[in-house]
Amino acid sequence: MPKNYLSFMRAAMMAIPLFYTFHASAGNYKTCIKFQIKTVDSGLGITNGPNTGGKEDYYLNANAGEEVIARGVRVQMSNGNWNKTFDSNPSTGCFSWSHAATSGFSLRVYGYATDSAGNYVRIHNSPNSFTSYPGQTYSILRTNLTPTNGGVDTYSVGSYDQKWTTMAVLAFSLYRFHPGLTNKAIHVGLDDSKCGGSSAHYGKSNSSITSGRHYLIIGNCASGGTPQSKRKFVVTHELGHALAALYYGSQVGAVNGSEPNVNDYSHPAQGVGLGPKDSATFCSQSSPFYSMRSIEWNSVGFREGFAHFVAAAIWNNQSYEGAFRWFEGLTYDLERYNYGNGDNNGGRLENECGTPFTDAGTNEDWLRFLWDWYTNRSTTCPQKPSALDMMKLYAQVRLNGGLTSKNYFDKMQTAANNLIHLPSCLRTSRFDAYAVHNGINN
Numbered sequence: 341m342p343k344n345y346l347s348f349m350r351a352a353m354m355a356i357p358l359f360y361t362f363h364a365s366a367g368n369y370k371t372c373i374k375f376q377i378k379t380v381d382s383g384l385g386i387t388n389g390p391n392t393g394g395k396e397d398y399y400l401n402a403n404a405g406e407e408v409i410a411r412g413v414r415v416q417m418s419n420g421n422w423n424k425t426f427d428s429n430p431s432t433g434c435f436s437w438s439h440a441a442t443s444g445f446s447l448r449v450y451g452y453a454t455d456s457a458g459n460y461v462r463i464h465n466s467p468n469s470f471t472s473y474p475g476q477t478y479s480i481l482r483t484n485l486t487p488t489n490g491g492v493d494t495y496s497v498g499s500y501d502q503k504w505t506t507m508a509v510l511a512f513s514l515y516r517f518h519p520g521l522t523n524k525a526i527h528v529g530l531d532d533s534k535c536g537g538s539s540a541h542y543g544k545s546n547s548s549i550t551s552g553r554h555y556l557i558i559g560n561c562a563s564g565g566t567p568q569s570k571r572k573f574v575v576t577h578e579l580g581h582a583l584a585a586l587y588y589g590s591q592v593g594a595v596n597g598s599e600p601n602v603n604d605y606s607h608p609a610q611g612v613g614l615g616p617k618d619s620a621t622f623c624s625q626s627s628p629f630y631s632m633r634s635i636e637w638n639s640v641g642f643r644e645g646f647a648h649f650v651a652a653a654i655w656n657n658q659s660y661e662g663a664f665r666w667f668e669g670l671t672y673d674l675e676r677y678n679y680g681n682g683d684n685n686g687g688r689l690e691n692e693c694g695t696p697f698t699d700a701g702t703n704e705d706w707l708r709f710l711w712d713w714y715t716n717r718s719t720t721c722p723q724k725p726s727a728l729d730m731m732k733l734y735a736q737v738r739l740n741g742g743l744t745s746k747n748y749f750d751k752m753q754t755a756a757n758n759l760i761h762l763p764s765c766l767r768t769s770r771f772d773a774y775a776v777h778n779g780i781n782n
């Protein structure tokens with residue numbers, strides 16, 4: 341027991357009547373925060389096939405401007421020399437507090453949000469810094485507030501600005517998608533010098549994943565184009581890379597860095613001799629490199645497919661149909677290739693691209709495979725993998741090791757089999773059927 345414990349207790353006891361006196365005349369306040377956001381990729385339905393018009397399930401009206409709950413957002417209340425910091429409830433965006441004063445309060449909302457497992461995500465202004473806490477966290481100040489004693493005061497902040505749109509999307513995502521992470525830090529640097537170029541794989545972005553830290557960069561230009569900070573699917577795609585890497589990074593045996601051997605641009609269909617980024621148009625794809633529809637070695641499909649999957653799972657409920665909007669301005673059907681028209685076995689790769697298929701894939705086919713498995717439909721094998729199971733699959737592929745640019749599908753099949761907590765039918769027959777259907781098993 342500390343030497344000064346008794347005197348501390350005595351002081352505390354004496355303070356109690358004072359404490360109650362204080363609160364008897366205090367205001368008891370409940371404050372709720374909302375973000376005003378405006379996206380460019382919400383509610384834009386599938387254009388072809390049986391699910392024409394199908395949309396995602398959340399933030400559907402955000403292109404017109406929407407007020408959304410500021411989930412788990414960090415807020416500092418102050419009055420004169422007094423200040424206190426709160427994290428709003430991740431479900432309600434509210435917090436309760438007391439103070440003797442009834443007016444003259446200020447409120448500062450930070451671009452920082454936590455979830456119920458102690459993970460946090462923040463937006464800051466130094467995207468190329470990889471210190472343990474880079475840059476300055478954006479914030480918004482409201483002053484001269486008179487809260488309602490015994491009531492609820494809701495403050496809407498953000499003014500439909502792009503960086504607060506990104507922040508709302510990130511906060512919602514931590515709340516929506518629970519992949520079994522605890523106490524992780526995701527630092528999201530907004531790059532005002534670019535509209536695009538968002539990434540989870542740049543500089544030292546993934547050099548601290550075994551320490552529970554990941555860095556992201558998001559294009560946030562003010563003019564000259566549409567900033568990716570307004571694209572909820574892009575923001576959550578990058579977040580998806582981070583969540584998967586952090587889950588893997590917290591396992592015994594994990595190492596820092598990227599998925600191994602992903603930057604191999606030698607697939608013959610990309611145009612050997614032309615250079616990877618400017619090969620001839622292939623597979624009806626004018627942008628042949630590393631895009632949603634381009635043919636790549638399956639290492640790219642694995643990495644990008646997982647990030648796409650996380651974005652899909654954030655914005656769509658875990659049921660069969662779903663929609664996914666990508667930044668080239670097209671909405672993908674999570675069940676069917678060709679923007680909703682194609683349902684043959686083999687996916688886009690085998691139906692729309694020319695050979696060789698060996699060890700190849702397209703990112704959209706990998707996305708649909710992971711979605712199909714996650715939303716498994718089978719009367720004889722009814723279980724679905726959870727978000728955590730999906731992260732376990734991702735991590736096991738990396739933990740098993742031996743990855744080359746061309747063997748990621750085989751390695752993923754083995755890793756699925758290793759997930760012995762799942763029913764055998766899900767690990768084998770359902771997994772294999774979806775792989776064949778989506779053309780990733782070559």
Ligand SMILES: [Zn+2]
Nearest residue numbers: 577581644647
């Ligand atoms: Zn990516």
